[in-house]
Amino acid sequence: MPYNAEISRVNPTCFILLLDQSGSMNDRFGAGEGSQSKAQFLADVTNRTLHDLVLRCSSTEEVKSYYEIAILGYGASVGSAFGGSLAGKDLIPISEVANNPARVEDRMKRVSDGAGGLVEQKVKFPIWVDPQANGGTPMCEALKKVRQILNEWLAIHKTAFPPTVLHITDGESTDGDPTEIGKNILGLSTSDGNVLICNCHVSAQSVGKVEYPNSDEGLPDNYARTLFGFSSPVPAPFRQTATSLGVNLKEGARAFVFNADPVSLAQFFEIGTRPANLR
Amino acid sequence: MHVLEARRFLLPKAGNSRDDCEDSVCSSVERGRFAVADGATEAFDSRRWARMLTKVWTLARSLSVEPGVLLETIDRMGRRLDAKWEHRDLPWYAQEKRLSGAYTAFAGLAFENNSGQEYRWLFMGLGDCCMFHERDGRLVESIPYVSPEEFGFRPVLVPSRSPGDPKKLCEEMRILTGVAVIGDVFLLLSDAIACWYLRHVVNDAGRRQYFHDVLKSGTEEEITRLVADERSTGHLRNDDVAVVRIEIIPCR
Numbered sequence: 002m003p004y005n006a007e008i009s010r011v012n013p014t015c016f017i018l019l020l021d022q023s024g025s026m027n028d029r030f031g032a033g034e035g036s037q038s039k040a041q042f043l044a045d046v047t048n049r050t051l052h053d054l055v056l057r058c059s060s061t062e063e064v065k066s067y068y069e070i071a072i073l074g075y076g077a078s079v080g081s082a083f084g085g086s087l088a089g090k091d092l093i094p095i096s097e098v099a100n101n102p103a104r105v106e107d108r109m110k111r112v113s114d115g116a117g118g119l120v121e122q123k124v125k126f127p128i129w130v131d132p133q134a135n136g137g138t139p140m141c142e143a144l145k146k147v148r149q150i151l152n153e154w155l156a157i158h159k160t161a162f163p164p165t166v167l168h169i170t171d172g173e174s175t176d177g178d179p180t181e182i183g184k185n186i187l188g189l190s191t192s193d194g195n196v197l198i199c200n201c202h203v204s205a206q207s208v209g210k211v212e213y214p215n216s217d218e219g220l221p222d223n224y225a226r227t228l229f230g231f232s233s234p235v236p237a238p239f240r241q242t243a244t245s246l247g248v249n250l251k252e253g254a255r256a257f258v259f260n261a262d263p264v265s266l267a268q269f270f271e272i273g274t275r276p277a278n279l280r
Numbered sequence: 281m282h283v284l285e286a287r288r289f290l291l292p293k294a295g296n297s298r299d300d301c302e303d304s305v306c307s308s309v310e311r312g313r314f315a316v317a318d319g320a321t322e323a324f325d326s327r328r329w330a331r332m333l334t335k336v337w338t339l340a341r342s343l344s345v346e347p348g349v350l351l352e353t354i355d356r357m358g359r360r361l362d363a364k365w366e367h368r369d370l371p372w373y374a375q376e377k378r379l380s381g382a383y384t385a386f387a388g389l390a391f392e393n394n395s396g397q398e399y400r401w402l403f404m405g406l407g408d409c410c411m412f413h414e415r416d417g418r419l420v421e422s423i424p425y426v427s428p429e430e431f432g433f434r435p436v437l438v439p440s441r442s443p444g445d446p447k448k449l450c451e452e453m454r455i456l457t458g459v460a461v462i463g464d465v466f467l468l469l470s471d472a473i474a475c476w477y478l479r480h481v482v483n484d485a486g487r488r489q490y491f492h493d494v495l496k497s498g499t500e501e502e503i504t505r506l507v508a509d510e511r512s513t514g515h516l517r518n519d520d521v522a523v524v525r526i527e528i529i530p531c532r
Contacts, residue, residue, distance in 0.1 A: 007518060060324065105372055112379055126372075
């Protein structure tokens with residue numbers, strides 16, 4: 002059965018978060034007064050996802066490197082989106098991510114008060130990625146970079162749980178059709194299965210959302226069909242997370258969301274990091 | 281007059297060292313107390329929490345499973361665990377995890393000699409560590425699960441921080457008593473090996489006998505090899521293993 006390999010320190014898996022940082026990511030996202038730019042929301046969800054992955058790997062003062070993480074941004078340039086001392090680095094063990102945020106902010110979190118209620122408590126919230134929105138959408142160049150990172154990683158980790166690429170974009174590629182490179186990446190694999198690509202298109206419009214379709218029929222345009230074309234079928238281990246979030250997946254559903262709103266984007270990250278729960 | 285004979289084993293998950301093992305096992309034949317625990321991997325300092333609870337069950341001067349007393353004991357132990365991290369300069373992730381505390385599954389067994397012909401036993405458990413009571417080669421009691429399909433669904437565990445709903449925690453605890461006679465065998469097992477036992481061993485007389493023979497008289501190497509073999513076939517999920525085997529035997 003594929004997507005069944007044990008994730009461990011000697012046999013880690015990897016996540017590549019591929020973030021559109023083009024100029025249009027400055028547009029507002031979500032409804033109401035609290036809406037932010039797409040870039041800001043994306044940075045927040047990315048930081049939160051990294052935060053959660055670190056917590057899953059830590060027991061006391063040690064973070065066990067069950068995962069390797071790359072955060073790539075593409076816009077005015079293509080490259081690592083990590084800030085601080087991790088700037089410029091591609092794939093990094095989660096332990097190194099944990100100990101090197103660009104900065105740590107104080108935030109309030111609700112925790113149990115031990116009497117059935119909740120109380121707000123100040124917690125440290127690490128920031129690794131800052132919002133960026135500048136330039137075009139060189140998606141092909143970005144995917145080539147993903148492919149290069151994966152080729153190097155797969156040469157060493159032949160039996161690992163397959164890597165997962167979470168790709169978030171708000172617009173069409175400006176440097177060509179990404180289909181061939183995307184499908185090329187889908188063909189890469191470990192002995193446990195093919196690399197997974199999960200594509201999420203975010204939109205300032207709150208209409209026409211399509212979540213995890215099983216065919217490209219009914220998709221609004223060629224652009225949506227292009228992204229669908231290189232989105233992986235959702236493997237079984239991810240389905241339970243989707244169901245627990247109230248996302249019902251049809252048979253043959255692809256890891257693809259079009260015109261995602263903030264809730265969908267947050268769920269997309271949670272489902273896409275499903276391997277984190279497999280241990 | 282009968283006595284208790286016991287052996288215990290603790291094996292880390294394949295690929296991990298003993299220091300990484302989050303299961304715990306503690307036993308005292310003199311006191312008639314035995315316990316296994318399985319610390320939750322993703323919680324804070326669960327390894328130490330599992331060890332504290334198995335130790336307090338086994339070595340405490342007196343034992344009470346009255347809900348109020350149990351909650352008070354858990355609370356007291358939890359504060360002791362938390363105090364170990366006071367005044368430490370913890371990284372951000374450890375600070376945050378510490379807020380939620382530790383969690384462990386637990387199964388404890390206590391025996392009291394009753395007129396010399398039999399023992400009264402008392403079981404207390406929370407989570408997916410299991411107790412199996414066997415007589416004449418048959419399973420007569422299986423707590424909390426009776427089938428391997430019941431494993432794998434996030435059970436309620438013993439928290440080191442005050443539970444949001446103490447009433448629910450008490451409702452989830454399994455507390456049972458019974459009587460044991462000569463020849464009876466009890467197993468306390470952490471979840472992975474308990475599931476394996478129910479799925480592959482308990483209904484196979486030959487395998488069951490072999491497993492008990494190895495536990496009763498085998499070397500540490502033989503137990504380790506048995507576990508490794510079962511892991512390699514995929515029958516036994518790769519996880520820490522905690523086992524206590526207790527038998528009521530005639531006094532020599």
